[in-house]
Amino acid sequence: MTLQEAMQAVEAKMYEIVNSDVDVLRDASRHILQAGGKRVRPRLLLLAYAANGGQDFASVVPVAAAVELVHTASVVHDDINDHGVVRRGRPSVNAIWGRTFALLTGDYLFTKVYELMAPHRDLNVVLSEATVALVEGETLQASAVKNNDFSRQVYYDIIARKTAALFRSATRLGALLANAPESIVEAMGAYGFNVGLTFQIIDDVLDIVADSEKLGKTAGVDIAQGRGFAVAHGGMGQPGGVAVVEETFDDSMVAIRNKVMRGGAIDEAYRQAETFAQMAIESLRPLPDSPAKESLIEMANAMVKRER
């Protein structure tokens, strides 16, 4: 099975497992899955597995699917809290089915994760830790907005938990499934963690500079909700800065966006993202050369340059 085939098998596995006879759960789950997404996390897991000598892609597909489902579930719940109406270029579950069913669909997807992970004793711990971190990161973010305390330190704590922890678990799981020694598992975790930081910083930049159509989700959400890189680095949301808590993207939001774009925050974001990408690549040093290792290096670099 090639990487390409494995990624298709991950897709099929996710689609197949959300087979509830309760129409809403099945339809809403498949709606969000069919909308696609970048599938970065399962790809990282598979590459980490291959880069450590793993050869049986078929056996790791369910775990890769589980990692992506954690992300998918969190996305469905995020769109409730953020009032996001566009996700992956389609209406969000929340927009189509409403809040109650979106909440239940997210719960359903989270539950299916553990159905997939049930046979994997120790790996379960790795994924549940990452899922706890993800929920904690989302909570810290909502608290920071509420308390108008979006300092840089808080920003990094948030993205470490809400994004980088799941990336870290993906690459650790790949290494563990390939029976890599502990030091390598940790090195792979460091790679995933730093790639996750890169990914989230660029995500936040794109939220500022891209429009919704290109992005495939509601743009400007971070500024509208008073959070994210722009707010942490642009002086908004901090004492003495411009507090941004409205949830509609009106003219004042455009003004703030323009202000951020004129300032140095975007450049700083790219520098930070580049630094984390290089740290990620550095973590791969102990691995022997292989096509999978090359792909991991390419992915870290591409993460800085992505436009959606």
Added chain:
Amino acid sequence: MTLQEAMQAVEAKMYEIVNSDVDVLRDASRHILQAGGKRVRPRLLLLAYAANGGQDFASVVPVAAAVELVHTASVVHDDINDHGVVRRGRPSVNAIWGRTFALLTGDYLFTKVYELMAPHRDLNVVLSEATVALVEGETLQASAVKNNDFSRQVYYDIIARKTAALFRSATRLGALLANAPESIVEAMGAYGFNVGLTFQIIDDVLDIVADSEKLGKTAGVDIAQGRGFAVAHGGMGQPGGVAVVEETFDDSMVAIRNKVMRGGAIDEAYRQAETFAQMAIESLRPLPDSPAKESLIEMANAMVKRER
């Protein structure tokens, strides 16, 4: 360790595991846990374990705690969808912390379930199946209200999934942890399932006849939301019946409550509950006599008579 001590250990385990450094998650989780609750599910698990010869209560405490946390998580999410403001005699998480943090607290509790269950390979499957069923039951209920289709058949499908499935998993898990043979595991599952149906029917009756203070949660929610035993058996919510979809408990709700109470629905509910309790007790026949078996019989009977 006595049953009483084991129940205290379950309590301590739940309290201890929700130890996030994110204040809201820790505080909201401990708020709902400290409010208490009947703790029927872990008690059933422990008794099913003891009735099958299990002697090491300490070893099953984490699994009993996990089952109760599934229920606790679902309660937190229910209160978002139902706008419930009182739960276990205290303000709901939703009422104190708001919708966003209630959603995240529920996610957090669900995730902690799998942290507890991670070491248990096969048991994980049992609990994840029950959790899927629970979410499906809640979804069927919301769909039935939305589509104004709350027939008796739909009602039983809903309570089988949203309540009885988790009760069934509790008693099956107890038997599995005691290494009971498969036929006994299934018998214990049938006991739990029927006790769960009894429990939910009486819950629905109490929602009609009790007041909020005695009940420890917002009463009248079912009628207010157009669902539950009264609606399924009282002619409301069905074609030609009285559609009840408002979410406030106003004078018209009181009128409907009175109508239901004058009709035969309450008596019928008690007859049904009694029947399921007897079926539950019948399932225990293959077990040798023991104090734990006696307690299981008592619990089934007490379930019909409970007033809160």
